[in-house]
Amino acid sequence: MxxxxxxxxxxxxxxxxxxxxxxxxxxxxxxxxxxxxxxxxxxxxxxxxxxxxxxxxxxxxxxxxxxxxxxxxxxxxxxxxxxxxxxxxxxxxxxxxxxxxxxxxxxxxxxxxxxxxxxxxxxxxxxxxxxxxxxxxxxxxxxxxxxxxxxxxxxxxxxxxxxxxxxxxxxxxxxxxxxxxxxxxxxxxxxxxxARRSMPCCAITGKTFLLKLVPGISSDICDFFHGGSYQALVIEGFGSGGIPNRKTEFLNKLQKLVDEGMIVVCKTQCFYGKTDMSIYEVGRLAMDAGVISMSNITTEALVTKLMWLLSLDLSTEEIKEALATNYAGELVVI
CATH class of the missing domain: 3.40.50.1170 (L-asparaginase, N-terminal domain)
Known part of the structure; x- marks a missing residue:
């Protein structure tokens, strides 16, 4: 047959x-x-x-x-x-x-x-x-x-x-x-x-913004998200996850977004190599401001995972926990 x-x-x-x-x-x-x-x-x-x-x-x-x-x-x-x-x-x-x-x-x-x-x-x-x-x-x-x-x-x-x-x-x-x-x-x-985990099926309705850092990026970009429709921000940081803090209000404004309930995550903007924001001060200070470090995941898989999680009936803390949980193989290195 x-x-x-x-x-x-x-x-x-x-x-x-x-x-x-x-x-x-x-x-x-x-x-x-x-x-x-x-x-x-x-x-x-x-x-x-x-x-x-x-x-x-x-x-x-x-x-x-x-x-x-x-x-x-x-x-x-x-x-x-x-x-x-x-x-x-x-x-x-x-x-x-x-x-x-x-x-x-x-x-x-x-x-x-x-x-x-x-x-x-x-x-x-x-x-x-x-x-x-x-x-x-x-x-x-x-x-x-x-x-x-x-x-x-x-x-x-x-x-x-x-x-x-x-x-x-x-x-x-x-x-x-x-x-x-x-x-x-x-x-x-x-x-x-x-390593797969189950999760209820749903349509995607969550809104996630992807921001790629460039040298000299203005902290004014953060003002765009206040009171807007985006629920999560994915930052493609420098190197292993660096976010600038010199002569800029960028970190302070990111922390304000986190305090207002926005989920802010960071991964490397490099194709290869892992994100580890604990290596450099520029990463650690960002984590202290509430930015979540994400490693071993593609930008596409991270952006869509957040869109999907935001479409489920989950609290902010549950979403943060789910980000660190593998579901479809997105966090598994083979």
Whole structure:
């Protein structure tokens, strides 16, 4: 009996063609499957909840995508989601939390070149994603790209134009596709599964702001958050988590935000290496002001984790405790 795959398209470069004003998503799921010639190997259920450039992706779209996955997956063996690359890591991280109770593997992919473009990587990436969804040994949310299969909440886009656009940060890949076969690192997957924690499913409604520090940043930026709609602030600090305190009111204003109930966290703005705000005085003083140090987590996984936690009926102290708790593998180094 053929396996059944839920095949979801959301737009992105992979589905784009030239509109006259630049690339725009126009190619539909049925056309892509015909290009692949996969319909004889698998049965497919098609869902197209929206067709957008992923730069336009919003948390409300993640909620629609989650509902599409849940409502169309009955009788399926796995899920493939085609997505634009620019915000793919955010979507993969968000779905990792939103689908903790989902029983099937979900594999997200896209491409750096449109499916009908010369030298496209679309066919390779879709093939890898389908095979991963059909054979995955665990119901994880993953990204398949350039024959690598990565945990969704470990992954960041690191290149705007290279075909190998995504890397696993704070860990290693969990599988790869070679010579028509999927291969899985089962010990790494077992480690991820053993550390997972359950949490009620919910739509994402929490609002988190991401601030990347630059030399000389004005403390006036903190005034923007007073009385606003943002509930949490993620700061990408310097080095291992440095936040400036010389000739600036930045720390004093951050402490005021914390005192008003805002959750303020900091992680390194570097791709690699851990955050440890206890090493330098500039980090320790920030922690004394109430800033939470977060290590071994991607920016995408941290931002979306806060959005998700803020959507649950949790107190501030419960959210702080949950930030230090692993749920989907986001804090597990493999």
């Amino acid at each position: 053929k396996k059944k795959i839920l095949f979801i398209t959301t737009g992105g470069t992979i589905a784009s063609s030239d509109s006259g004003d630049g690339l725009k998503p126009t190619v539909h799921a049925a056309t892509m499957l015909e290009e692949l010639g996969y319909t004889e190997s698998y049965d497919f259920v098609i869902s197209e909840p929206f067709q957008i450039d992923s730069s336009n992706m919003r948390p409300s779209d993640w909620n629609v995508l989650m509902e599409s996955i849940r409502s169309h997956s009955e009788g399926c063996d796995g899920v493939v989601v085609l997505h634009g690359t620019d915000t793919m890591a955010y979507t993969a991280s968000a779905l990792s939390y939103m689908l903790l109770d989902f029983p099937l593997p979900v594999v997200i992919t896209g491409s750096q070149k449109p499916i009908h473009a010369e030298g496209t990587d679309a066919i390779r990436n879709i093939t890898c994603a389908i095979e991963a969804a059909a054979t995955a040994p665990a119901p994880l949310v993953m990204i398949a790209f350039a024959n690598h299969v990565m945990l969704g909440c470990h992954t960041s886009k690191v290149s705007a134009d290279r075909l190998a656009a995504f890397h696993t940060l704070y860990g290693k890949d969990i599988g790869y596709f070679r010579k028509g076969q999927m291969h899985w690192y089962k010990k790494r997957i077992d480690k991820l599964l053993s």
